[in-house]
Amino acid sequence: METTLETAAPLSEAELARLDAYWRAANYLTVGQIYLLDNPLLREPLRPEHIKPRLLGHWGTSPGLSLLYAHLNRTIVARDLNAIYVTGPGHGGPAIVANTWLEGTYSELYPSVTRDEAGMARLFRQFSFPGGIPSHVAPEVPGSIHEGGELGYSLMHAYGAAFDNPDLLVACVIGDGEAETGPLAGSWLSNVFLNPARDGAVLPILHLNGYKIANPTVLDRIPRDDLLSMMRGYGYQPYLVEGDDPTTVHQLLAATLDRALDEIAAIQRHARTTGDTSRPRWPMIVLRTPKGWTGPSTVDGQQVEGTFRAHQVPVAQVRDNPEHLRQLEQWLRSYRPEELFDATGAPVADLAALPPTGDRRMSANPHTNGGVVLRDLVLPDFRDYAVPVDQPGASTAEAARVLGGWVRDVVRANPDRFRLLGPDEVASNRLGAAFEVTDRVFLGARYDSDDHLSPDGRVMEVLSEHLCQGWLEGYLLTGRHGIFTSYEAFIHIVDAMLNQHAKWLKVTRHIPWRRPIASLNYLLSSHVWRQDHNGFSHQDPGFIDHVVNKKAEVVRVYLPPDANTLLSTMDHCLRSRHYINVVVAGKQDAPNWLSMDEAVLHCRRGLGIWDWASTDNGQEPDVVLACAGDVPTLETLAAAELLRQHLPDLKVRVVNVVDLMRLQPESEHPHGLSDSQFDTVFTTDKPIIFAYHGYPWLIHRLTYRRTNHHNLHVRGYKEEGTTTTPFDMVMLNDLDRFHLVIDVIDRVPGLGTRAAHLRQAMVDARQRCRDHTRRHGEDAPEITEWRWTDSEAATNP
Ligand SMILES: Cc1ncc(C[n+]2csc(CCOP(=O)(O)OP(=O)(O)O)c2C)c(N)n1
Numbered sequence: 001m002e003t004t005l006e007t008a009a010p011l012s013e014a015e016l017a018r019l020d021a022y023w024r025a026a027n028y029l030t031v032g033q034i035y036l037l038d039n040p041l042l043r044e045p046l047r048p049e050h051i052k053p054r055l056l057g058h059w060g061t062s063p064g065l066s067l068l069y070a071h072l073n074r075t076i077v078a079r080d081l082n083a084i085y086v087t088g089p090g091h092g093g094p095a096i097v098a099n100t101w102l103e104g105t106y107s108e109l110y111p112s113v114t115r116d117e118a119g120m121a122r123l124f125r126q127f128s129f130p131g132g133i134p135s136h137v138a139p140e141v142p143g144s145i146h147e148g149g150e151l152g153y154s155l156m157h158a159y160g161a162a163f164d165n166p167d168l169l170v171a172c173v174i175g176d177g178e179a180e181t182g183p184l185a186g187s188w189l190s191n192v193f194l195n196p197a198r199d200g201a202v203l204p205i206l207h208l209n210g211y212k213i214a215n216p217t218v219l220d221r222i223p224r225d226d227l228l229s230m231m232r233g234y235g236y237q238p239y240l241v242e243g244d245d246p247t248t249v250h251q252l253l254a255a256t257l258d259r260a261l262d263e264i265a266a267i268q269r270h271a272r273t274t275g276d277t278s279r280p281r282w283p284m285i286v287l288r289t290p291k292g293w294t295g296p297s298t299v300d301g302q303q304v305e306g307t308f309r310a311h312q313v314p315v316a317q318v319r320d321n322p323e324h325l326r327q328l329e330q331w332l333r334s335y336r337p338e339e340l341f342d343a344t345g346a347p348v349a350d351l352a353a354l355p356p357t358g359d360r361r362m363s364a365n366p367h368t369n370g371g372v373v374l375r376d377l378v379l380p381d382f383r384d385y386a387v388p389v390d391q392p393g394a395s396t397a398e399a400a401r402v403l404g405g406w407v408r409d410v411v412r413a414n415p416d417r418f419r420l421l422g423p424d425e426v427a428s429n430r431l432g433a434a435f436e437v438t439d440r441v442f443l444g445a446r447y448d449s450d451d452h453l454s455p456d457g458r459v460m461e462v463l464s465e466h467l468c469q470g471w472l473e474g475y476l477l478t479g480r481h482g483i484f485t486s487y488e489a490f491i492h493i494v495d496a497m498l499n500q501h502a503k504w505l506k507v508t509r510h511i512p513w514r515r516p517i518a519s520l521n522y523l524l525s526s527h528v529w530r531q532d533h534n535g536f537s538h539q540d541p542g543f544i545d546h547v548v549n550k551k552a553e554v555v556r557v558y559l560p561p562d563a564n565t566l567l568s569t570m571d572h573c574l575r576s577r578h579y580i581n582v583v584v585a586g587k588q589d590a591p592n593w594l595s596m597d598e599a600v601l602h603c604r605r606g607l608g609i610w611d612w613a614s615t616d617n618g619q620e621p622d623v624v625l626a627c628a629g630d631v632p633t634l635e636t637l638a639a640a641e642l643l644r645q646h647l648p649d650l651k652v653r654v655v656n657v658v659d660l661m662r663l664q665p666e667s668e669h670p671h672g673l674s675d676s677q678f679d680t681v682f683t684t685d686k687p688i689i690f691a692y693h694g695y696p697w698l699i700h701r702l703t704y705r706r707t708n709h710h711n712l713h714v715r716g717y718k719e720e721g722t723t724t725t726p727f728d729m730v731m732l733n734d735l736d737r738f739h740l741v742i743d744v745i746d747r748v749p750g751l752g753t754r755a756a757h758l759r760q761a762m763v764d765a766r767q768r769c770r771d772h773t774r775r776h777g778e779d780a781p782e783i784t785e786w787r788w789t790d791s792e793a794a795t796n797p
């Protein structure tokens with residue numbers, strides 16, 4: 001199939017002139033934003049005082065972005081498309097701002113930036129200016145779901161937006177530099193997960209302007225045929241639009257967009273009328289135009305247009321160097337602003353008539369303000385999925401599997417707005433019940449021996465944490481819901497993406513026209529303590545530490561200790577808005593501590609005293625045993641029982657923490673406990689032995705201002721691990737029950753000599769259990785068969 005439409009020239013003279021004028025207007029407004037403080041319409045000769053003192057912004061990518069914007073506008077009107085625009089090179093912020101101003105949205109949302117000369121002056125001044133707007137396609141920019149600051153995620157966001165949006169077209173510009181990133185390189189595979197009947201379309205446009213900041217791009221310097229073959233190999237039908245003569249490129253781009261959109265329409269019609277959902281060959285475009293096109297061709301004798309030198313500000317000494325000033329003025333006037341803007345400074349009527357109107361404008365499309373189109377999930381009552389708990393610890397369950405039953409019914413009740421994503425682990429993370437009602441979406445070849453693969457599945461499994469994260473972000477940003485389940489150790493792979501999403505949430509929270517979206521929910525059930533198959537490489541609980549760095553108004557971390565608390569927690573997370581919720585909970589068989597009623601109350605409190613496990617009986621305790629996480633909770637309760645047996649007059653208070661943010665002061669986090677509440681629970685002067693799921697340091701970080709911090713002693717993961725038994729793992733890190741008892745003996749004043757026998761017994765118990773694992777390859781029965789004994793039963797046998 002041809003990749004270049006050689007002779008096509010679909011635009012009439014008038015259409016061509018209008019498109020070109022629109023493009024020139026956007027370019028003029030882009031340069032104006034980068035340079036001008038005043039004199040926006042060049043009504044007088046440009047003088048140094050009209051120029052910004054600090055020239056900040058990115059010109060190089062901008063003409064390409066605006067060219068595509070203008071052409072997409074033409075097709076939206078011609079075909080009445082429901083389209084949005086994702087800009088990979090988000091550093092081209094001024095280009096997108098320019099286009100949103102031209103189509104009126106900018107002034108509607110920011111009324112002081114009017115579409116006239118005064119408004120244009122404000123538009124220019126505010127860009128990359130203190131107190132103004134950021135340089136990128138940031139959340140402040142109408143129509144943006146993708147800031148493009150950190151490169152690599154455009155195409156996955158685009159696909160995420162298209163899933164379950166059958167009428168939506170997502171045009172996605174990918175920088176050729178961006179295309180070198182790992183996440184973007186993986187993103188081409190997304191078309192294997194896009195169902196042409198159920199989902200919308202993505203039109204990838206590789207912006208092959210040849211350069212990054214200081215280097216050529218790889219994809220521009222491999223043979224063109226290899227690049228096109230690579231795109232074909234990924235299953236796309238590539239079309240090449242190449243040139244540096246505007247008229248030729250306008251005609252070719254218009255013809256190519258028409259061809260691509262015809263193909264998309266045909267693919268969708270075919271799938272939707274015949275029910276054939278085999279994987280189609282979607283079109284994509286390679287746009288090969290000069291970087292910094294229409295800008296200064298040489299500056300100080302060096303070529304700029306068409307090179308990496310056009311990346312940021314191509315003429316930089318404008319205030320001090322009269323030649324540079326002259327060059328800038330010539331550059332601005334080359335767009336002939338007098339033809340583009342009327343006497344008031346508004347775009348002339350012919351230009352204003354080019355873009356679509358109302359919600360059809362890419363900058364006003366409601367899908368780009370996800371909260372506007374967000375519909376609540378239909379959530380089955382999680383209480384109906386409770387495991388019965390008459391006695392704490394008397395029964396066991398796999399918490400994640402219990403949750404799976406509820407998740408299955410969430411999937412069933414929300415067939416158009418909920419996705420479950422994971423890198424190949426949904427079943428191994430015990431959420432396999434979902435496959436009773438759905439499959440894994442997959443449009444590649446399928447065999448009878450496959451397990452629950454189909455084009456209609458609502459579970460998304462791809463071995464790329466980046467893709468799971470990016471698809472889910474795109475899905476959430478366009479008003480839908482989801483859960484991402486992953487290994488605790490490997491979720492670090494998306495640390496950087498989480499940063500960007502957290503920034504987006506923080507900023508949009510304070511933009512009045514942006515509406516809250518559904519939270520990004522992580523369920524990490526293959527956690528550090530139970531990597532029995534895998535060992536050290538799979539042991540890292542540090543994602544929590546990373547998340548806690550983010551703005552308190554955005555992040556939540558939950559460590560439900562058992563099945564019922566996990567159900568209650570996930571229900572809360574799926575109802576919440578505009579957060580990042582991290583839930584760490586086990587998938588292995590473990591004791592059930594709380595009945596559903598108790599679990600709901602405990603989760604609502606976030607942390608609380610477990611009366612039934614404590615022996616302080618309404619008095620001041622001698623020691624507080626605190627715990628967070630399922631495995632530390634188990635070890636803490638076992639330690640509490642040992643203390644009850646061997647030191648019956650020691651007053652022990654057991655505190656469990658589900659919501660980690662409760663530990664922070666209320667001034668630091670909205671969930672924070674007040675100091676007086678904290679002091680009541682944790683005392684002001686008694687030792688606290690805190691068994692924590694992750695790296696111990698985090699608990700100190702969260703509590704360092706509390707009165708009793710100097711008495712806080714935290715056990716957690718200290719980077720000791722290997723492939724061994726679960727109890728050996730906790731012993732390796734001194735988090736085991738015996739060591740917790742030792743910690744109590746060593747820290748409660750006066751206990752040392754009295755409890756010397758017990759201390760020695762605990763040291764011996766550790767050795768005994770260690771030896772057992774070495775001899776038998778499994779944990780000792782005293783560990784595996786241990787059950788919590790109810791204290792009443794213990795005292796009245
Ligand atoms: C992940 C990441 N690494 C590095 C950068 C710094 N950076 C900003 S723009 C740019 C070059 C981008 O080139 P390309 O994607 O080709 O965009 P364009 O040529 O359209 O400007 C780089 C390396 C970044 N923003 N993100």
Ligand SMILES: [Mg+2]
Nearest residue numbers: 176177209211
């Ligand atoms: Mg480039």
